[in-house]
Amino acid sequence: MDKPRILIISNAIIGNQMSGPAVRCFEFANTLSRFFEVSLVTPMESHLSAERFQIFTCERHEEDKMRKMVALQDIILIQGQVLEFFPFLKDTEKVLIVDLYCPFILEDLEKQKRHLNDPEERQRIHEVILRIVRDQLLVGDYFLCANERQRDFWLGMLAALNRVNPYTYDQDPSVNRLLDIVPFGISSEKPTHTQPVLRGIYKGISERDIILIWGGSILNWLDSLTLIKAMDRVAQVRKDVKLFFMGTEHPDQIRDKMLADTLSLSKSLGLTDRTVFFHTWVPYRERQNYFLEADIGVSTHFSHLETRFSFRTRMLDYLWTGLPIIATQGDYFSELIQAHQLGLTVEAEDVEGLATAILGLAGDAAFRRRCSENVKAIAPRFTWEVVAQPLVAFCQRPQKAADRWRWKSGQALGLSSLKETALTSKAHLDELYDQVLAQIRLQKSEKEILLSQIAHLETLQTTSSASVGARLASPLLTRAMKSGNRFLGLMKNLRAARRRKRLRLTQYPSCEIRGLDTVGQSFIAEQANLYRIDVKFATYMRQVHHDLIFHLKRNPQARKDLVCLKVNTSQLRDNAFYSFIFPQQIDSQGTSYYFYLESPDSTKEDAVSVWCIEEALPQQFRCLPSQRYERGWKVEGHIFFRAYYGS
Known part of the structure; x- marks a missing residue:
């Protein structure tokens, strides 16, 4: 029998510098490749080499490329938000292993608590993450966690979703065939000191410290x-x-x-x-x-x-x-x-x-x-050879979960009446989720009346501009249309500013970058040879696949771009920086610049934002930020960005 072919899809970047999830995927590939034919996929090009397995690059918008790679495999191992970027994997016929060692649904509770003061916004983000986790738990054949505490946590969630049922129980009463413990590991080779890096080398650290x-x-x-x-x-x-x-x-x-x-x-x-x-x-x-x-x-x-x-x-x-x-x-x-x-x-x-x-x-x-x-x-x-033994054993005899066919056929798991069955079917869970989100969006307090009026005015503006009836629009609407989107933009900006002051936000997302709604920032470069600007984005865990355009100019009034770059929003990560790299601006030291971002094809709730910060520290931005713009108007605060300079 041929060796099973395993595809490991990393949610994190595989390279010379790696985070914990990336290291885990890399070491899984290294360990499994002793027994199987293994390929590792990273979202960005990797310069890291491996002896026994291949590393491929597949960006998050390249679904066709990923489909072709998956078609050649027997087993797929995923972690993080991979299903969100490649939803076709939910219906794959391959054996699907889901790595749950990092319970990011719990991490994000603490993360958003420190980022956002608005509980409704945090709840919305939490529900999106909950859906991502739920989708993983519904479609996986075999799940990995890191310790006994985690196993109890994930068993509870699997049981609540009816994945612990007579079918999976009969397959293995210990349920280890559904969920097993594979901790993070270490190399079995002893570490070797190859060069001095701290003692007497790093400024401020002496030999005897x-x-x-x-x-x-x-x-x-x-x-x-x-x-x-x-x-x-x-x-x-x-x-x-x-x-x-x-x-x-x-x-x-x-x-x-x-x-x-x-x-x-x-x-x-x-x-x-x-x-x-x-x-x-x-x-x-x-x-x-x-x-x-x-x-x-x-x-x-x-x-x-x-x-x-x-x-x-x-x-x-x-x-x-x-x-x-x-x-x-x-x-x-x-x-x-x-x-x-x-x-x-x-x-x-x-x-x-x-x-x-x-x-x-x-x-x-x-x-x-x-x-x-x-x-x-x-x-x-804790060596990888020891901790990965359950994973190796499963891959030697891979099998789909005993209840998986019932999800594929649209049937529910183990409930008798049709009404009760619907309550735990995947389709109905999706429906319930959408209903809850719809109810949250519809709940508005008296303080949000202005937002309702703006949304209504936008609807009238869109409808009227697309019909002959535009000539019959109200005087207020006519004035708004004559000034383009600026009138509505000003009203939205004023409302957002009041909300930030009421909640005392120091960091917050900008407006959605969509249609005519743009965000921009002016700044003064500190050094010569400006060649890169990193901007921190908020994607709200959405799957957005629109073009985002980055413009760099001398000032907001300049007609000509110094730089114009286009990127697909699927390449952006939530709460992370994205680098816009361009030809060096040789005489940039002390020069004023202005950049702005637009996405004409993006629509409401199908768009991204940038993170903003109230107080600007030059060392944090590596330049002197001066003025932020939203929807063409000057606003308080600054886009969270960083400037980089060449030699």
Whole structure:
């Protein structure tokens, strides 16, 4: 029998710099390729090479290309939002494995809590994410999670969707054939120090310093603020204890509010580049050099739902390199640390307790050595060859879930009456979901009457302009039409400004970029050779496939573009930066520029927005932002963007 052919579709970018989900897909491919024919797909071109498997690129709008790749496979492994970008996979005849190790539905609760103050907007986003998760749970044949806590969480959701039923139960009473545990792993090869990177090399860090390392990005559901405050206490006692953050420039261009708050707090306390150091991002195959020069691995988080069901991937590199660990209590790894004496744990948001733990572990070399030996002893349990055994076993005998044919045929699962059956059928769940969304959209308070009037006026304007009856339009409508969309735009901008002030928003999405509604920003370049502008987008987890046009000009009144670039909105990621790269503007230093974005073919609720921020910090933008525009009018705040300069 030929080896099964496996296609792993990564939601994250596979490359020299990778986030946790990307690393997991890459290492899955590396491990499975020992037994099977494996291909790995990444949404952007990868310069990473592999010996036993091939890496292909398929952008999110290239559905035909993905269909051709899927047709050649026996097994498809997905994670994240892959189904959202390639919905045809919901109906695939291939065996479908869904990796649920990252419960992003819980991560996003904390993420949006810090991004948005409007509970209705957060609820809308949550329902979209819930639909994405529900679709995965309805169509998968085999699911992966990272630990027992996660397994209980996902079993509950599967049971609620009637995926735990007589068919799947009879297939395997333990239900391991439906959902099994495959943690994040580490390499079975011992890490090798190939070059010095920190001690005596990184400015501000000496050979004899005690180095704490934060092995990953700074995200909203993690608590780097308490760690910074603890380091302020530590610095008053010992000047030789340093904290090094390995990643502030996320490879998937994720830049959460927690990062900005952490940078700001460290700077305000006078710790940056003296006690606390922020690095951009360490290449995946060079990361061991940093861990091997560190003394302690650290991970701090809040006490919330995401923590309980998390699996902190940064911890695995601490295990791989034998680092003693200081961590917050409440998650899977804190129990592991306590049970095997791998380091110290502290309560959430306990500044004094964390400072005491840091000083205690930094001052006791013998205890650090014992913890390190314990870490090395437990590490073999987490090699990829060990943790991936359930996945390898399934792929050796792949089979579709016992209840899958009932979804494919439109039947429900295990309920007797037709009425009860409809309540849990996929089609009816979709209908219920749409009804709930429709009800939410229809609920308007008295303060939203102005929005209703604007929407009504837009409808009249569209209808009237497309018919002979336009000549019979009301005087108010006629005036609005004569001034194009600007009158309506002004009314919308004023309403949005009032809402932001009422809710005290410091970060918020712009208007939707659609039709005549554009967004723009003027700024002054700090250096010569401007060649790139990154803009942070909000896609609301939608599947949008329209052209977005980026214009760069000298000023808003200039008739001629310096740059005009077109990108399909399917390439944009929610809450992430997208890079617009163009020929270098040689004399850009001190020069004023204006860029704006338009998407004429996008329509209401089928469009994207950009993130905006109230206060502008030049170091955050790498230029001097001056004026933001929406719908052709000047508005407060600034688009969240960054300028880059060549040499």
